[in-house]
Amino acid sequence: MPTSPTILALGGAHIDRRGQVSGIYVPAASNPGIMREDVGGVVFNALRSVVKRGVSASLISVRGGDAAADTVASAIDNAGITDLSVVFLDRTTPSYTALIDAEGELIVGLADMALYDLAFPKQIRRAKVREAIAAADAIMCDANLPTAALERLLALAGGRPVFAIAVSPAKVVRLAPLLDRLSLLFMNRREAAALVGAEPSGKTLVDALRRAGLNAGVVTSGSAPVLGFDDTGIFEIDPPAPRKVADVTGAGDALTGATVAALLRGLPLRAALREGLAAAMLAIESPQAVPSFTITTFTQALALVPEPREVA
Secondary structure (H helix, E strand, O other), rough: OOOOEEEEEEOOOOOEEEEEEEOOOOOOOOEEEEEEEEEHHHHHHHHHHHHHHHOOOEEEEEEEHHHHHHHHHHHHHHHHEEEEEEEEEOOOEEEEEEEOOOOEEEEEEEOOHHHHHHHHHHHHOOOHHHHHHHHEEEEEEEOOOHHHHHHHHHHHHOOOOOOOOOOOOOHHHHHHHHHHHOOOOEHHHHHHHHOOOOOHHHHHHHHHHOOOOOOEEEEEEEOOEEEEOOOEEEEEEEEOOOOOOOOOOHHHHHHHHHHHHHHOOOOOOHHHHHHHHHHHHHHHHOOOOOOOOHHHHHHHHHHHOOOEEEOO
């Protein structure tokens, strides 16, 4: 990788609404709480973490011709990301609404993202997209892109590393025919189970993912050890305990972004994933999906991340 790598990301950049219940969550009832609205999206959140770690970035997404689209565009610009997205004036900008409990754990999420399925397969064939891919050192994408768009993207990527994000158990299966062409896939335990059709753990899970074609992956599971594997072996890292819990919603995106940034700086996956876990801890401690932090703050968080241990 060059000393100043550039990355192109393709996927979700939309309105994120997070409602947090104030007390004990009661199903099928009115619950008092607070609703916050921000700009998010799996690949956009991860890309903001990449930029915070010193990598230049561009983003290709799609949005509607509404006020929400202006909000999304402003957030991309404010993050220091080059916006190559396309606007459909007659469509509604995608959104994601999450309901979380008083401890910050997800109760349910609602994804209103039909525009991604409709628009991405055609957009990926545009000459400007091919030019953007050719200008990048690496690619990051999420499974908000349908399989047809992902296939075309990987065909255009050439020898560039492609980092993919599972998004959800329902969407990760879009990547199933393409696993052997990914450099690294980020997923949680439920998304990994959706890929292999079972719920194994540890080496058994990695063996199943490898049989499915995946050569390298990161599997998170809340506060449980994070599982990583590549051609050098299988390892686990215990996530550091956050000093406070504000919202766990953006932790996985922060982990992905900081890990990818470290990989682009030339670190091996074991060392890069430690940086990802430091960023995830800072995200959990903040009400913002992508918190601000200084080099000192990040270094202090990194010091709390244990060294990896090998999985036999």
